[in-house]
Amino acid sequence: MMEFKIKSGRPEKQRSACLVLAVFKDQVLSPAARSIDNVTGNIISSLLKRGDISGETGKMLMLPQIPDIPAERVLLIACGKTAEFNSKKLLKVTAKVIRKLQENNITEATLFLPELIIDNTDIGTRIEQIIIQTTHSNYQPDSLKTKKEEKKSQLRKITLFVPERRDMTAGKQALQDGQAIAAGVKMARELGDLPGNICTPSYLAAQATEIAADFGMKIKVLNEKAMERLSMDALLSVSRGSRQEARLIILEHRGGSKKAAPVVLVGKGLTFDAGGISLKPSSAMDEMKYDMCGGASVLGTMRAIAEMNLSLNVIAIVPSSENLPDGNANRPGDIVTSMSGQTIEILNTDAEGRLILCDALTYAERFKPSTVIDVATLTGACVVALGAHASAVFSKDKSLTEELVNAGNESQDRVWPMPLWDEYNQQLKSNFADMANIGGRKAGAVTAACFLARYTENYDWAHLDIAGTAWLSGSKKGATGRPVRLLCEFLRSRASIA
Ligand code: BES
Ligand code: MN
Ligand code: ZN
DSSP states (O other): OOEEEEEOSOGGGOOOSOEEEEEEGGGEEOHHHHHHHHHTTSHHHHHHHHTSSOOSTTOEEEESOOTTSSOSOEEEEEOSOGGGOOHHHHHHHHHHHHHHHHHTTOOEEEEOOTTSOOTTOOHHHHHHHHHHHHHHHHOOOOTTOOOGGGSOOOOOEEEEEOSSGGGHHHHHHHHHHHHHHHHHHHHHHHHHHSOTTTSOHHHHHHHHHHHHHHHTOEEEEEOHHHHHHTTOHHHHHHHTTOSSOOEEEEEEEEOSOTTSOOEEEEEOEEEEEOOTTSOOOSTTGGGGGGGGHHHHHHHHHHHHHHHTTOSSEEEEEEEEEEEOOOTTSOOTTEEEEOTTSOEEEESOTTOOHHHHHHHHHHHHGGGOOSEEEEEEOOOHHHHHHHTTTOEEEEESOHHHHHHHHHHHHHHTOOEEEOOOOGGGGGGGOOSSSSEESOOOSTTHHHHHHHHHHTTOTTSOEEEEEOTTTSEEOGGGOEEOOTTHHHHHHHHHHHHHHO
16 A cells, blocks of 8 residues: 655755656746755756656656755656646646656655645645546456566555655645545556456445445345345346346445435446347457446545535445346346336347446435435447547436546546437337347447436436546456446535535
């Protein structure tokens, strides 16, 4: 585990394996770089003058030997034009720096990055973002690798330098919150990256039970028997083709006043989605281990807000199952009755996410929620629509949509609105049941959301489709931990107005 510290004082006096100093285009030095420059015979400004490092964002120069200061090395990181520096670039340069430190086997460093001014941010926000990004970049999915040489060196200690003593108070708060969010993101990634043979519904439930114990939260785990008693036949129908029993995980953080209506987060926890009888093609099917990333992000968010002691009531519901082909699995054409009483014709067994979510969404009603947000890797169509940069948000509530879009911008874990217009509902018509579970080729992400909307009429609701954002493919294959940062930001601003 990495350790973070906040410190102020004189930059030139800092003992560290590496001081990380920012420089800008047109030979502009950050305040800390200026201090070091002054006591080292202008070593930094001469390097800039000679053109040894361009000011282009992300360019770096490692100085292994520097006179007159106790630090062992200096790493210069270029940040582009001073006036154009922003939060996005702060994350980018932080990521670059961490990678460089790892490559150089440096396990301890002092970063002079919090002092870099960005419009509309305070130093606390910047410290938080640096901590979240640093932890993110330091993460390696190697828990199942047994050979040491395949593991990269990891950073152990990062000191974040603040320019003024009076920044220490904001700094220490940001240190706590940043680490809490970073740990939530990390947990979501670790769970996401685990394979389906390890991360099963009961494994997810055990992890949730562990967080509950660690942070004093209430937990309830329903097994299939308990779900049968609640008539969750849509959810159970998906699990019938699996040897692993389904679970419904309910985790409660009661940080608000006793009577305050809770925010309910519902996360799709499909631990492996082979498609069922409507079997998926085999290429990249391994990535369907990530079909529980909605559930993982909801659990990661609960961990984060519990560690932050957020003064808000928040309840997580994670329906968890596998979707596999089997003699007992759903057949195309099967009709099931959801907990809400509405009947569903399952025309494609691969549209299983909405089947497990609809019962979880009906279950959410018992908490008399102020708001319900579900998070799901729901449709391939969403990946086509928005790619990997934004999660989709669907809601009939304009102000809720706005809150989520703002929280996304603030946390740099962005969402973008999509329609839930009534016209799309025609596509869900079934000749034999109240609705079909698929809406045809057109607007697949929208018809999936329209399906869920039929189970959420009794409260304020938003749906996040994270199919394009929850993990990366190719050589960078791995869970991203999205949208933990977004959800934490959303809940934090809810807590601040409560
Ligand atoms: N988990 C998938 C959605 C998915 C697919 C996410 C690929 C990320 C990448 C979901 O259960 C699914 O299979 N959806 C189907 C729905 C279709 C049958 C209407 C899809 O998107 O193809
Ligand atoms: Mn599916
Ligand atoms: Zn799925």
